[in-house]
Amino acid sequence: MQPTPTRIKLAGGNDTLTIEWSDGHLSVYPYRYLRDRCPCASCAELRAETSVAESPFPMLGAKPLKPERAALVGRYAVQIFWTDGHSAGIYSFDYLRQACPCAECTARRGESPTR
Numbered sequence: 156m157q158p159t160p161t162r163i164k165l166a167g168g169n170d171t172l173t174i175e176w177s178d179g180h181l182s183v184y185p186y187r188y189l190r191d192r193c194p195c196a197s198c199a200e201l202r203a204e205t206s207v208a209e210s211p212f213p214m215l216g217a218k219p220l221k222p223e224r225a226a227l228v229g230r231y232a233v234q235i236f237w238t239d240g241h242s243a244g245i246y247s248f249d250y251l252r253q254a255c256p257c258a259e260c261t262a263r264r265g266e267s268p269t270r
Contacts, residue, residue, distance in 0.1 A: 160248055163233060165222055172222070172235075174251060182255040186221050190237055192254055193244035 162175040172189060174182045191202075223236045228245055236242040261267065 157249060158252060159230075163225075163227075165225055167221060170221060172225070176252065180252075180255070180257075182251065182257060182260075184251070184254075184256060188256055189235065189246070190220055190239070190241075193241065194246060194250055195243040197243060198241075 158176040158178040158180065160174045161177050162173075164173045166173055170186045172184045172186070174184075176182065219238065221238050223238055225233050225235045228234050231249075232245045232247040233251075234242060234245050255261075
């Protein structure tokens with residue numbers, strides 16, 4: 156059975172979304188990490204056209220990137236409404252678990268840990 160979130164918290168002070176999973180795992184996602192990995196079709200297309208070395212989503216103006224709010228989508232996902240005006244991404248719980256940036260999960264995927 157796939158783990159499900161038992162707690163989801165937007166932590167504005169440290170700019171992260173934290174998920175506690177039903178199997179005891181803790182995932183901490185920096186806001187920039189999540190925004191750069193928005194699963195919507197428009198963002199996927201933009202990422203395909205942009206260099207991997209830089210974020211495909213430059214911030215306009217001085218407003219810091221953060222969620223204005225988030226909402227559950229049924230029992231399978233969370234939708235994030237970003238300060239850059241974007242809200243089309245529906246982050247399924249499966250997607251979030253697979254994208255967990257912790258050292259254990261990135262090693263399992265054969266990636267280097269995020270900063």
